[in-house]
Amino acid sequence: MDSPYDLLIANAEVVTASDRFVADIGILDGKIQAVGRGLGAARETIDARGLLALPGGVDAHCHLDQPQQVGRMADDFKSGSRSAACGGTTTIIPFAAQMKGQSLRAAVEDYHRRATDKSCLDYAFHMIITDPTPEVLTQELPGLIQEGYTSFKVYMTYDDLKLNDRQILDVLDVAHQEGALVMVHAENSDCIGWLTDRLTGSGHTAPKYHAVSRPQAVEREATHRAITFSELADVPILIVHVSGSEAIEQIRWAHGRGLRIFAETCPQYLYLTAADLDVDGYEGAKCVCSPPPRDPANQEAVWRALSHNVFSVFSSDHAPYSYDDPDGKKPNGHEQHFHHIPNGIPGLETRLPLLFSGGVVGGRISIHQFVALTATQPAKLYGIYPRKGSIMVGADADIALWDPTLQVTIRNQRLHHNVDYTPYEGIDVTGWPIMTFSRGRLISKSFDFLGQAVAGQFIRCGKPILSF
Ligand SMILES: [Zn+2]
DSSP states (O other): OOOSOSEEEEEEEEEOSSOEEEEEEEEETTEEEEEESOOOOOSSEEEOTTOEEEEOEEEOSBOOSOOOSSSOOSOOHHHHHHHHHHTTEEEEOOEEEOOTTSOHHHHHHHHHHHHTTTOSSEEOOEEEOSOOOHHIIIIIHHHHHHTTOOEEEEESSOTTTBOOHHHHHHHHHHHHHHTOEEEEEOOOHHHHHHHHHHHHHTTOOSTTHHHHHSOHHHHHHHHHHHHHHHHHHTOOEEEOSOOSHHHHHHHHHHHHTTOOEEEEEOTHHHHOOGGGGOSSTTGGGGGOOSSOOOOHHHHHHHHHHHHTTOOSEEOOOBOOOOSSOTTTTSGGGSOOOGGGSOOOBOOTTTHHHHHIIIIIITTSSOHHHHHIIIIIHHHHHTTOTTTSSSOOTTSBOOEEEEEEEEEEEOOGGGOOSSOSOOTTTTOEEEEEEEEEEETTEEEEETTEEOSOGGGOOBOOOOOOOOOO
16 A cells, blocks of 8 residues: 555644644654644554553763773663663764864764764754864854864863863853863862862761762852853853753743853752762762762752753753673772772663653643653754654654553663663653654663664754754
8 A cells, every 4th residue: 555654653642842732643754744634544553542642852961982091981872772772762962072183083983983874863063162272163163063062061060071161161162163062070179189188088988978079159259250251252151061950040040140050950960869879889970970960859859950941951961881890890809999990871762751751740841841841942042953862744753652650660780872771770751761762762661671782873964943
């Protein structure tokens, strides 16, 4: 039988950042060809009655196979994209990181070699700028922005990554000239160094002191400073992984002044606290990430800011280091003092269910806010909308079918990343994406990965869309 569609997702309750309606979704050649009622027959039909059809997630902050000086990430593009797909995500945007002394273009080319033929999902790149030489600022960066790398991250901390204030202003000026979006990791490096020396000098070296060495004040101060740089350079910025009330106050203050400051938060600031670093022995290393998780009052502050639209993006900041691994949380095979533990936790696969359960099912955010935070707004900010981030005619058929009532206890053994733990072990959630389609191909079903590693395509990003 001849049919206008390769696949019909029938009777789904479609939810976008603004609308909710029951419809059929007709898919042809990997794109959404029609959304409507009674679309007729297709070569294959999936009855989605009782399920929600949401845009596949866009995880705009994750680290995969990123070259680094010490240790090695547990996930490459193959295991990382597979894990993301099984959690309802269909686009990933990891980081091509420049090493100090390296050309930015060489970093991007190296990262393409790491990604090609490995990802089951479509992917774009942010860049990490660690060495803004005159050549980088005047030649490489403008050229790469034109070629589709329109966002880049700068760090205010970590010795091998950080820029000084003048360098950050120089990078922001390029973003202003060329129309790019700068992501800022906002923590005060010298304050952390001073506190770390004081702690280790008095014998306080256990994982829990990681959180003590990075109190909210160091995040608050750096957030304020980054906002000031944005104002001086006259260019919007995005503050990544905001952890609690004090940085949120700075962002609200900037909004009150009419400044274009975008902000991101992550599941660890909703579901973990500093107490998770303070467990017997060394296991607290599993939850060492920066900024560190705070306390229950700050979790509530982050939830409230999500509900009030202070945040535009909800990402995983997946930074995969296995616990029992000399390349991971035990460098050289040993338990280390807190400041030598690799920073980062896994979360690609659990990002969406954690926010859906606590936020939508928990009544703190609407399902439209959920879609906006996890798909539509990151797609706009990073220049891949309207191809990604919504369900509409002409978009890629990147769709997650959710069972909004499915009860799941998170267990690492059910996840598909290559990390030997999840910080969310044992947490009960309601709602899970039980089918994920990437450009119309069913790649995950009921916790099983069905796809092919090689099918993901690289996406060149357009200019950021900053109003939504
Ligand atoms: Zn990160």
